[in-house]
């Protein structure tokens with residue numbers, strides 16, 4: 379696809395803007411910002427990837443993966459600013475997910491140790507885990523605020539923080555995982571996953587594309603589970619003082 | 629010499645720059661019942677929560693059986709010093725599940741749930757009923773039983789009867805006094821019902837503005853208040869009940 383023909387597709391954005399103005403939806407500004415950001419971010423990442431793929435340096439691959447994990451962790455943290463030091467559990471969860479999934483994929487040889495595979499697949503898995511982490515932390519804060527009386531009651535009966543928080547951690551972990559599970563259930567029925575679509579357009583054999591897509595789906599499922607469980611269990615001690623008192627997020 | 633259950637030594641609590649408690653000093657003897665009275669916001673609940681370390685004092689020390697609360701193993705302290713709140717929080721499950729809840733946290737099981745239920749004045753028919761279906765008074769008695777199952781030596785009661793109607797209030801009160809007499813439990817009882825304080829307490833502490841203003845035997849404190857604050861509080865309360 380040439381740059382010129384790509385530019386013509388901007389017409390769609392213009393149509394959306396006209397509609398927004400006409401119906402007074404008030405989203406014109408956001409449409410412009412979103413389009414401009416998408417162009418800049420993707421162009422930039424396109425050139426960076428081209429450079430990294432060409433260089434074949436392990437260090438660049440690791441740096442890219444670290445960047446992906448770092449940005450994802452920072453993003454997820456913005457959902458849970460009230461929990462002190464929550465960035466560490468998030469980083470631990472995302473790093474554990476990345477290591478576990480890549481170890482399996484590389485270990486059994488489904489993907490070769492090449493930048494074009496590792497970086498793109500990491501992006502998909504970590505991106506999904508980031509969403510799971512955000513949902514989990516959001517839910518955890520709500521659980522603690524709403525469940526303060528119950529949690530305090532367990533503590534007052536001499537229960538440990540873990541005993542007091544466990545039912546709430548469970549709910550939060552479920553909240554983190556359920557969207558991934560649900561979208562996996564309907565995958566291919568409602569919309570074709572982006573990666574598969576891309577491969578098919580680029581001329582790949584659909585059956586081959588499906589295999590790759592399934593691999594990714596399984597990794598994403600496992601990733602959301604690993605992320606949620608690691609973050610859930612590393613975060614709850616931060617909700618209690620050293621004297622086992624609940625800190626209610628404000 | 630009388631043995632000491634709890635002792636407060638110049639205790640202060642400051643949260644985010646607000647002084648919730650200032651210079652609280654006092655002693656609760658074993659087996660005694662101390663009623664805490666005072667206007668809303670006086671710091672009664674705050675003082676109570678120091679005794680089982682649900683809050684930490686910012687100044688001074690709180691001793692339970694002559695050991696500073698922060699030196700106690702937290703779980704052991706909270707088993708020894710039980711607490712019942714104004715609103716009874718029921719956990720999902722049956723009445724029996726709720727009665728056994730505290731013990732199960734410590735890996736123990738409840739030996740005789742029927743007897744416990746009767747102790748708190750409830751019919752044993754309720755044992756297998758979902759706790760969520762009980763009335764307010766019944767829930768409060770289950771909450772009391774749940775705490776009593778742990779055999780606490782000290783019981784912290786925070787307006788445990790104020791959400792109940794007059795009959796339930798008397799039943800719960802009688803239940804608590806029965807338990808106290810049977811197990812020699814020390815009671816630290818916050819109440820805004822002055823008649824209740826007269827009925828149950830050996831000693832009364834009057835709090836206002838985060839301080840204990842006056843302490844004395846229940847018999848004399850109500851008849852001969854010393855401070856203008858307590859005099860004002862008593863006459864105000866009397867107005868209200870008229």
Ligand SMILES: Nc1ncnc2c1ncn2[C@@H]1O[C@H](COP(=O)(O)OP(=O)(O)OP(=O)(O)O)[C@@H](O)[C@H]1O
Pocket residue numbers: 643644646648666667668669670671672673674675
């Ligand atoms: N976490 C907190 N941060 C700031 N202020 C608090 C906090 N908890 C309680 N307070 C304030 O401390 C004061 C004492 O509260 P406390 O609950 O101990 O009063 P109380 O005597 O039990 O009142 P009531 O009879 O209404 O239950 C109140 O003014 C309350 O608003």
Ligand SMILES: [Mg+2]
Pocket residue numbers: 672673674786
């Ligand atoms: Mg109170």
